[in-house]
Amino acid sequence: MCCAPSLTAQEEKSTRTKIEELRSNANFKPQNPEYIDLMLNLAKSQIRTNADSTELLLKEAYQLSLDTHYRSGESIALSTYGYFYFEKGETDKAHDYNMKALKVADTYHLSNEKLKALNNMGLDYWLLGDSSSALTKFLEALTVATEAKNVDMMVSLNVNIANLYSENGDFETSLSFLEIARKLNVELGNKEILAYTLLNMASEYADLGNYKEAERMVDESLDYFLKQNTKDWISHAYEQKGSIALKQNNYDEALLWYKKSEQLCDEIDFSYGYTLLYNGIAKCYLGLKNIAEAENYALKGLAISTEFSIAESVKDANLILSKVAHQKGDDALAYSYQQKYMELYEKGQVEKFRKGLGVLRSKMQFENQKKALIEEQHKAIAKQKNYAYLAGAALLVVTLILILIYRTNKLQKKYTENLQEKQNALIMREAQLKESNKTKDKLFSIIAHDLKGPINSFHGLMKMSSDESISQEDYDELFPEALKNIQGISEMLNNLLVWARTQMKGITLKQENVDVHLIATSTLSLLIPIANKKEISIQNNIPKNTISFSDKNHLDIILRNLISNAIKFTHQKGEIILKMVEKNNELQIEITDNGVGMALETQSKLFDKKHATSTYGTHNEKGTGLGLSICKDMVESNGGALWVSSIQNKGTTIYFTVPTATVTTVAI
Numbered sequence: 001m002c003c004a005p006s007l008t009a010q011e012e013k014s015t016r017t018k019i020e021e022l023r024s025n026a027n028f029k030p031q032n033p034e035y036i037d038l039m040l041n042l043a044k045s046q047i048r049t050n051a052d053s054t055e056l057l058l059k060e061a062y063q064l065s066l067d068t069h070y071r072s073g074e075s076i077a078l079s080t081y082g083y084f085y086f087e088k089g090e091t092d093k094a095h096d097y098n099m100k101a102l103k104v105a106d107t108y109h110l111s112n113e114k115l116k117a118l119n120n121m122g123l124d125y126w127l128l129g130d131s132s133s134a135l136t137k138f139l140e141a142l143t144v145a146t147e148a149k150n151v152d153m154m155v156s157l158n159v160n161i162a163n164l165y166s167e168n169g170d171f172e173t174s175l176s177f178l179e180i181a182r183k184l185n186v187e188l189g190n191k192e193i194l195a196y197t198l199l200n201m202a203s204e205y206a207d208l209g210n211y212k213e214a215e216r217m218v219d220e221s222l223d224y225f226l227k228q229n230t231k232d233w234i235s236h237a238y239e240q241k242g243s244i245a246l247k248q249n250n251y252d253e254a255l256l257w258y259k260k261s262e263q264l265c266d267e268i269d270f271s272y273g274y275t276l277l278y279n280g281i282a283k284c285y286l287g288l289k290n291i292a293e294a295e296n297y298a299l300k301g302l303a304i305s306t307e308f309s310i311a312e313s314v315k316d317a318n319l320i321l322s323k324v325a326h327q328k329g330d331d332a333l334a335y336s337y338q339q340k341y342m343e344l345y346e347k348g349q350v351e352k353f354r355k356g357l358g359v360l361r362s363k364m365q366f367e368n369q370k371k372a373l374i375e376e377q378h379k380a381i382a383k384q385k386n387y388a389y390l391a392g393a394a395l396l397v398v399t400l401i402l403i404l405i406y407r408t409n410k411l412q413k414k415y416t417e418n419l420q421e422k423q424n425a426l427i428m429r430e431a432q433l434k435e436s437n438k439t440k441d442k443l444f445s446i447i448a449h450d451l452k453g454p455i456n457s458f459h460g461l462m463k464m465s466s467d468e469s470i471s472q473e474d475y476d477e478l479f480p481e482a483l484k485n486i487q488g489i490s491e492m493l494n495n496l497l498v499w500a501r502t503q504m505k506g507i508t509l510k511q512e513n514v515d516v517h518l519i520a521t522s523t524l525s526l527l528i529p530i531a532n533k534k535e536i537s538i539q540n541n542i543p544k545n546t547i548s549f550s551d552k553n554h555l556d557i558i559l560r561n562l563i564s565n566a567i568k569f570t571h572q573k574g575e576i577i578l579k580m581v582e583k584n585n586e587l588q589i590e591i592t593d594n595g596v597g598m599a600l601e602t603q604s605k606l607f608d609k610k611h612a613t614s615t616y617g618t619h620n621e622k623g624t625g626l627g628l629s630i631c632k633d634m635v636e637s638n639g640g641a642l643w644v645s646s647i648q649n650k651g652t653t654i655y656f657t658v659p660t661a662t663v664t665t666v667a668i
Contacts, residue, residue: 015042032551036061036073040080047084048232049268053610054084061608075113082120086127087272089308095124099291111148115141119153122160131164138164147420148501151188155181159200166204167312172553174279175204195224199237206244209525235264235273242280251287256282274304282320315344342462418540513661516546516555516587520578523559531567534574534619538563541579547661548587554634555658561627562591562654568617569652570595586640586657595649603644607632631656 003031019038021027043057058077065073080102085094098120103116118141138161145153154157162177178201185194189272202217222237241255258281265273278301285294298320305313322337357632520542548555566576568591581588596618598606607628635642646652 003319015045019468026624028065030060031068033068033073035068036064036068036070037076040073040076044080044083047080047087048270048272051084051088058084065609067171071104071108072110074111075101075108075110076116077101078104079113079116079120082117082124086120086123089127091124091127091309094122098124099122111144112150112153115144115148115153116152118144119160123200126160126164131167135161135164151184152190152193153665155190155193155197156189158184159197162204163200166207171204172556175208176553178204191224192228195221196233199233199240202240202244206240206300211248215241218244231264232270234269234271235261235270238264239273239277242284246280249287251284253282255281255288259502266398269328269492271304272308274300275308277301277305277312279313279316279320282317282324286320286323291324295328298324311344311347315341318344332448339462346462390668435553507514509550509554511551511638511659513547513549514552514555515544516548516589516658517542517544518655519552519555520559523556524561527560527563527567530564531576534567534570534572536567536572536576538576539578541577542589543580546580546587548658549660549662550632550638550658554638557635558656559589561631562656565627566591566593566595566652566654568621569593571618582660583657585660587610587660588655588657589611590653590655592651592653597648597650597652598644598646599648606644609640 015038019042020037022032022035030441039057039061043061045056046057048053058081060079061073062081064070078097082094082096082098082101085091085097090167098117102114102117102121103193105112105117110573118137122134122137122141125131125137138157142154142157142161144150158177158181162174165171165177166174178197181197182194182201185197194352198217198221202214202221205211205214205217218237218240222234222241225233225237238257238261242254245251245254245257258277261273261277262281263279264270278297282294282297282301285291285297296319302314302317302321305317318337318341322334322341323336325334326330337550366404457641520540524538526541563576563578570576574594576593579590579592581590632642635658639659640657642654642655642656644652
């Protein structure tokens with residue numbers, strides 16, 4: 001998470017100098033708002049390095065703000081207390097202080113102070129694992145930041161939102177928010193915040209397997225942090241470099257960077273920095289066959305992660321300790337750690353799905369509120385009509401002048417027609433909302449049905465394993481199938497999150513010239529391992545340098561869903577072919593498989609949300625029917641069309657069109 005930037009060593013020294021200058025002035029008054037603000041800045045800069053000094057500074061600044069009714073200082077002091085306790089892992093205290101800060105900011109209409117409180121509350125919820133509430137606070141803060149034109153906070157909030165999506169495995173969406181933050185930084189020219197943003201982007205690129213770009217971004221951010229001597233962020237950067245090396249199994253290099261990070265954490269007593277660091281070091285030692293040190297650091301990682309209530313790190317530490325115990329020949333202890341890991345894994349998957357449904361339910365509640373508003377507007381329109389009739393009648397009686405009667409009738413007619421048009425529009429919208437609710441109810445029913453079986457099966461397997469009522473042979477046979485079902489749930493949730501975003505915000509379009517061949521190649525690199533399990537061959541016959549004027553993220557989602565569907569419905573040792581035909585000002589992309597095909601009735605309902613159904617692939621792969629609907633919406637938003645041609649038991653070809661590249665001309 002992108003927390004509040006700390007002052008550089010030079011800035012901290014400058015702040016201390018200004019405080020001393022104010023104190024040495026003969027007319028010095030501690031109630032001066034400038035003095036209070038300087039103390040608050042200094043307190044924030046020392047949260048990670050000098051906790052005792054931070055508490056003393058905050059106590060004095062808060063009391064002076066209360067004594068002088070300086071509301072800005074009061075709110076900032078409270079939110080800084082919140083950040084202070086967040087860094088210590090005391091989330092209950094942090095939340096209480098941030099709530100108080102928000103109340104002061106709301107009462108006295110302090111937008112920038114409100115931003116700090118909302119952002120801190122989002123961080124509190126994130127640390128507690130409540131991603132849904134965290135996202136709500138970050139989005140609320142982003143609205144305030146946009147209205148206040150506070151670009152610094154807009155950057156931080158976009159980074160925080162990106163990290164939430166990354167935590168749920170949606171790396172593409174995460175990168176889109178980080179790209180917004182990066183562009184804002186470039187426009188702002190703030191090298192400090194740009195460095196924080198690049199460090200976060202490096203993490204996402206590493207998760208996507210683009211290690212070269214990840215290393216470039218870490219090095220660029222590290223160069224800035226080293227110049228400013230911000231030791232906590234230097235430690236973060238070293239840890240990130242270690243993580244990138246570890247992902248490539250370069251254990252010696254990774255350990256070198258992790259140790260440099262650990263040295264800085266020790267130097268500044270940066271407890272929170274150990275939460276990711278210890279597990280990384282343990283993995284390095286495990287890879288280097290140093291079992292004793294691997295166990296030592298894994299136990300440290302488990303302890304610090306438990307202290308800060310970071311579930312993902314606790315889960316990771318248990319997995320490492322399971323491997324360590326197995327290497328030591330203690331299979332009973334290995335099984336105990338592995339069982340704890342699996343419990344946390346299952347809980348995490350269910351929680352991830354619950355948060356996804358929470359987003360959808362919030363959307364449904366919002367639409368139902370709009371329906372109630374429509375009904376209220378109906379009553380208001382009827383009341384307005386009665387007023388209009390009474391006014392017309394009274395005017396006729398009073399004036400008895402034909403010309404005024406004519407004008408009154410004309411105006412009344414126009415007014416009534418306008419009201420009728422509005423009423424008709426509201427009635428139409430109400431009907432659309434009812435139909436939308438029916439569709440969403442059906443989707444929830446499908447989702448609940450498809451999830452109940454795999455989750456119950458997984459729970460049953462874990463219970464039998466815990467009760468030791470299942471043999472190791474049966475456990476080894478059933479466990480891979482249970483994991484495959486859980487993976488299916490994860491893939492289903494990714495489509496649900498994309499669909500939820502389009503339902504809540506509409507489809508965001510950012511068209512540019514993109515290489516379709518490269519996007520297809522990148523997508524295939526993720527899907528070929530899945531195809532290989534069914535021995536399916538995939539040919540990318542889309543020519544190189546095939547350029548389209550489209551939204552890159554949309555094109556990636558479209559290709560990923562359509563190719564995944566082709567794999568799903570293609571038999572063992574089948575074949576899938578991608579090709580392109582250029583027609584007029586369009587590129588026609590074709591994805592052909594020799595799988596099970598479809599009946600004409602199925603084809604006619606394929607893209608209709610009202611007829612969304614759960615389907616099974618040739619290896620019993622599951623889905624919600626949402627993917628094709630999302631693809632159709634995104635293709636059409638880019639100015640194209642999507643259709644299908646299929647013969648049952650012969651195979652299917654999915655076609656879609658996108659605009660060709662635009663050519664920029666320069667007048668001479």
